[in-house]
Amino acid sequence: MARLKPKNSIKSKEQAEAAMSRLNQIDTQLAGWDMGEAENIAMVRETHVNTQNKAGRPGLETEKALLVKEIESWAEEASASWEKKTLETPFGRLGFRVGTPAVVLIKRVARTFKDAVELLAKILPAFVRETPEIDKEAILAADREGSLDVGKLNKCGLVITQDDQFWLETNASKDLDEASKKLRCA
Numbered sequence: 604m605a606r607l608k609p610k611n612s613i614k615s616k617e618q619a620e621a622a623m624s625r626l627n628q629i630d631t632q633l634a635g636w637d638m639g640e641a642e643n644i645a646m647v648r649e650t651h652v653n654t655q656n657k658a659g660r661p662g663l664e665t666e667k668a669l670l671v672k673e674i675e676s677w678a679e680e681a682s683a684s685w686e687k688k689t690l691e692t693p694f695g696r697l698g699f700r701v702g703t704p705a706v707v708l709i710k711r712v713a714r715t716f717k718d719a720v721e722l723l724a725k726i727l728p729a730f731v732r733e734t735p736e737i738d739k740e741a742i743l744a745a746d747r748e749g750s751l752d753v754g755k756l757n758k759c760g761l762v763i764t765q766d767d768q769f770w771l772e773t774n775a776s777k778d779l780d781e782a783s784k785k786l787r788c789a
Contacts, residue, residue: 623773630775637782644786737761 613619678697682688689698713719724731745751746763756762 623771626771627773627775630773630779634775634778634782637779637786641782641785641788 613622674697678690678699682690682699685698687698688700689696708714708716708719713722720731742751742756742761743763746753751763753763
């Protein structure tokens with residue numbers, strides 16, 4: 604989309620109302636198109652789901668999952684005799700890959716990661732992160748209560764700001780928002 608530069612031609616409340624009227628017309632048209640598209644997509648998807656269900660898709664998916672588990676079970680036993688970690692067949696390949704290393708709990712030693720952090724802090728403290736961060740919520744709460752020393756906050760390089768933000772909502776924009784949501788879900 605090309606960059607738009609405002610003409611600054613609105614000079615009165617009447618002109619702003621006329622512009623809002625036009626925005627409402629545009630949102631109504633856009634919402635209509637989006638709703639129609641979402642309905643058409645939903646109908647096509649429903650048709651495909653019904654056709655695939657009648658043709659036996661759920662059964663095929665179940666059969667596929669069972670066959671994968673059976674082949675995996677067989678491969679765990681038979682892979683010791685393979686030349687490589689991958690077995691080539693006329694219909695595809697199967698095998699084992701090295702997974703990504705992961706740190707997991709030994710439930711007998713530490714029931715939760717919180718317990719593991721406490722043990723790690725005692726035994727291997729180099730592996731415990733201590734990341735300081737600004738508690739913005741506490742600063743804003745102190746400001747609301749009036750107990751914040753703003754001068755000291757400024758000396759720390761921080762200031763609390765609150766800007767006004769322009770907003771605009773046409774009557775038709777609710778329909779447009781709903782149509783957009785339906786399209787995202789479709």
